[in-house]
Amino acid sequence: MRLRSLALLLPFVLLAPCDVLLAQLQPPSTGGIVGLDHARLMLGHYERVLVIGAHPDDEDTELLTLLVRGYGAEAAYLALNRGEGGQNLIGSELGEALGLLRTEELMSARRLDGARQFFTRAYDFGFSKTLDDTWAHWPRDSVLKDVVRIVRRFRPQVIVSIFSGTPRDGHGQHQAAGWAAREAFRIAGDPSRFPELASEEHLAAWTPLKLYRSARFDTAATTLTLEGGALDPAVGKSFHQIAMEGRSRHRSQDMGQLQRIGPSPVRVALWDDRTGAGGAALFAGVDTSLVAMAAASGDSTHATRWREIAVGLAHASDVDRDSLLALRSAFAKAAGTPGVEVRDQLEHLDGVIAGVGHQLCDALADDARVTPGEPVRISAGCVDGTAPAPAAEFTFRGRPVEAADGLVRIPDTAAPTTPYFMAAPRIGDLYDWRGVPPDVRGLAREPPTFAASFGGVEREVAYRYNDQALGEQRRPVVVVPRIAVAIDPDTALWRLGAAGARRFRVTLTHGGADTTAGRVRLDVPPGWIAPPPQAFRFTREDESSTFDFDVRAPASAGAGDFGVRAVAEDVAGRRYDLGVFTIDYPHIRARTYTAPAVARVVIAALALPHLARVGYVRGAADRIPEALAQVGVPVELLDGAALARGDLSRFDAIVVGPRAYETDTALVAHNDRLLAYARAGGLLLVQYQQYQFVRGGFAPFPLTIATPHDRVTDEHAPVRLLAPGSPVMQRPNVIGGGDWDGWVQERGLYFAHTWDDAYQPILESHDPGEGPQRGGLLVAPLGRGTYVYTGLAFFRELPAGVPGAYRLFANLLGLSRRASP
Secondary structure, eight states, X not given: OOOOOOOOOOXXXXXXXXXXXXXXXXXXXXXXXXXXHHHHHHSSOOOEEEEEESSGGGOOHHHHHIIIIIHOOEEEEEESSOOTTSOOSSSSOOTHHHHHHHHHHHHHHHHHHOOEEEEOSBOOOSOOSSHHHHHHHSOHHHHHHHHHHHHHHHOOSEEEESSOSSGGGOSHHHHHHHHHHHHHHHHTTOTTSSTHHHHTTOOOOOOOSEEEEEOTTOGGGOSEEEETTSEETTTTEEHHHHHHHHHTTOGGGTOOOOOOOXXXXXXXXXXXXXXXXXXXXXXXXXXXXXXXXXXXXXXXXXXXXXXXHHHHHHTGGGSOHHHHHHHHHHHHHHHXXXXXXXXXXXXXXXXXXXXXXXOEEEEEESOSEEOTTXXXXXXXXXXXXXXXXXXXXXXXXTEEEOOBTTEEEOOTTOOOOOOGGGSSOOBTTBOOOTTSOTTTTTBSSOOOSEEEEETTEEEEOEEEEEETTTEEEEEEOEEOOSEEEEEEOSEEEEETTOOSOEEEEEEEEEOOSSOEEEEEEEEOOTTXXXXXXXXXXXOSTTOEEEEEEEEOOOTTOOSEEEEEEEEEEETTXXXXXXXXXXXXXXXXXXXXXXXXXXXXXXXXXXXXXXXXXXXXXXXXXXXXXXXXXXXXXXXXXOOHHHHHHSOGGGOSEEEEOTTHHHHOHHHHHTHHHHHHHHHTTOEEEEEOOOHHHHHTTOSXXXXXXXXXXXXXXXXXXXXXXXXXTSHHHHSSSOOOGGGGTTOOSOSEEEEOSEEOTTOEEOEEEOOTXXXXXXXXXXXXXXXXXXXXXXXXXXXXXXXXXXXXXXHHHHHHHTTSTTOBO
16 A cells, blocks of 8 residues: 655545535535545545444544544545443433434544545444343344345455454444344355345445454454554644544543644554455455456456546546546546446546536535425536636436426425434334435435536535524525424423323424424323314414423323323324424534434332432533422522622532533532531432543542452343341332343443442442442441432432333432421
């Protein structure tokens, strides 16, 4: 492999295949020097690498950057899942919404390193300690099929597995990724395996030639070292710096990195080699010429023609537009029906052509939120300094559509915009792709709502507006229902036998530009008395109103799960029951998804201690305050001012949310005030924290957290009471075996590993085959008060309506000296 050299640099529109959906919401640009240098590097040779890992943060960003920006290879990262089971440092998203956020963080990183991004159907069900546990959640053959699908679609000569597929990978999902990479390398070229990929998705068998494994965790096994510290002369940074900037886009995962300069080895180990040439170079023994590319696509008889095209591509940045157009025509004619390799080369060449012609293209819509049947005005065109700009051709969700006098009508049957992998309910821990077009399966995103093509230049149609502080801002065009319906809360626990009504708030948002009137109601379980419907009338787009409904369960209602659905119906009889939600952070592209307006109601026995006021310091992805307030706990959020100088003695208890010592600088600065509050007789309850908590010495007595941290990942793991007589287990709820039923994803994480004798461990649990974990709930007297540290995953369990978690949390609050049962 050759490192890049800086050639003649001219302005250029960078529209590599990986950028088609990445840069569309930026104002038009030629890409300048950096764009041309990169496009020239990608032309005239044939090198393709697929990197396979389990999670978004498993990627070897530096290897991807070096491959694409250093060597001009087509590279892609395949993650088995989207990280749905992780934690969220920057917002409240968990589960599928977190997976959507992390998908966009990966895409933001890909925009920097230039690689592409793929996924399988696998849903991240949470930490897994064994491969067997992983296969209990993910059907092994389904995951393998999805990996083979991407191998056959992307057609790499080289695969790099991040993991070994053995227990030394740790996480069971890591082991699954290593196994799947090796197995896909073995069978992807066998047409008898998953033949439906050929018959249904037109993906022919493909045989990769070399398999490497990342050696960043196993330096002794290294057979090849690449240099990430080398400089990208166009960007003016090293590949390592670019990679660390991309790594820092994983903000939800607290992955911020320093951009160190100097040598930075990227290590891989040769695992399997069909060429027999060994691992002296990544592509040793692999023919990387366009002649080989043509042969791989089925043309092995015109080698001379392909050599001539390769020479032309090598000098593509040195010639005028007409010559480039002639070269492209010859290339396309020679290719016939182009495979993915040829399409990639043509797209890079199209970018050069646009750049040499100084062509800027843009496509704008007059609205960001459109409804089925609504006309949308689109303006599209190019500014071209050397030749007439081509007319725009439009697509709606990937299909051609006509624009009459600049107007495009949204089909009446158009479904609201939602990510393709979230459009249907999951089947266990797999997304359901059965209704997804074959060419979309495995992609990071579905096609945009509207796109405009100008010859070889493609732009997503966007909506733009001027922010008085930030200037031009752009948003993707999305299809929304005429009436979006959201219900709050979406999950609620009701105390069995408690009198009084519970309130649901329904928010309607108008997507139409004209008038819509009707009535909104709640559909309640059989035997419940439905509150009366309420009228609505909207006359403006994006107008919103809220409606409060008080609901009572009948006295005969026993413990159980129930559903309450919000429904809006307009005067024409059209029914609406979908909410529209947007994930929007500065470092990612905004993404919209829909969810049914259904609230889950759990009725369960729950006694609360009598408390007048509970202070709460919100942590990361922390919806516990709202969950507590729903059942009647008088919660008051504590901000920086309250922590710094508020009267903490007003509170019967103060609760610190998960990872709050990472997210709340005021908490770190004023922790001593909280400890003083406890010493004076208060209850201080601290939920799980990470290593900063231990390093900062924020606990009143020493404790440690192991690396990797102690956790119980099996949500069904048995729990044994170490102190059955403790008030934690007795008041106001007697905790029994049934209180550990129905927990989601895990028992807990970041348990204390060692602790001072001042702490009393309350319970013990462990994953199958492991020793006892006793650090999940520690209680210590502190002065005249009480201090609690717990790694139990209340941040998952309470918002999920798990009755036993509520009962246990109520008992912890009951440790307050001011509480009475």
